Amino acid sequence: MRAIRSLDMKPEIMVRKLVYSAGYRFRLHKRELPGTPDLVFPSRKRVIFVHGCFWHGHRCRRGGRKLPKTNKDYWRRKIVGNRARDVKVIDTLAHRGWRAIVVWECELRDDMAVLQRLRRFLGPR
Numbered sequence: 001m002r003a004i005r006s007l008d009m010k011p012e013i014m015v016r017k018l019v020y021s022a023g024y025r026f027r028l029h030k031r032e033l034p035g036t037p038d039l040v041f042p043s044r045k046r047v048i049f050v051h052g053c054f055w056h057g058h059r060c061r062r063g064g065r066k067l068p069k070t071n072k073d074y075w076r077r078k079i080v081g082n083r084a085r086d087v088k089v090i091d092t093l094a095h096r097g098w099r100a101i102v103v104w105e106c107e108l109r110d111d112m113a114v115l116q117r118l119r120r121f122l123g124p125r
């Protein structure tokens with residue numbers, strides 16, 4: 001069974017709906033946390049990041065998409081910078097006692113698998 005099926009839904013919205021429909025409640029974009037995580041579960045001290053494959057340099061087909069022809073170096077630097085920041089953010093969160101998980105845009109093709117992974121990460125409702 002597919003919980004959610006929409007090609008033009010933003011990945012972050014898809015994850016929200018998925019997690020919400022599984023009965024979890026969360027906050028959005030808490031700015032006081034490093035990296036402003038997309039979904040925040042304060043009582044569990046867990047956060048979810050939803051990353052676009054291209055912008056965050058995922059090693060998948062979508063992430064390896066060709067850079068725009070103009071300003072190639074600019075884009076490459078930007079993506080490398082994003083990756084470095086992502087690692088640092090998760091590290092900083094861990095130091096503050098928060099656990100983080102990343103959902104990649106490309107993984108949402110199998111939303112049920114994503115939900116299973118998130119359930120394991122979040123624990124019982």
Ligand SMILES: [Zn+2]
Binds near residue numbers: 059062063104105107
């Ligand atoms: Zn990907």
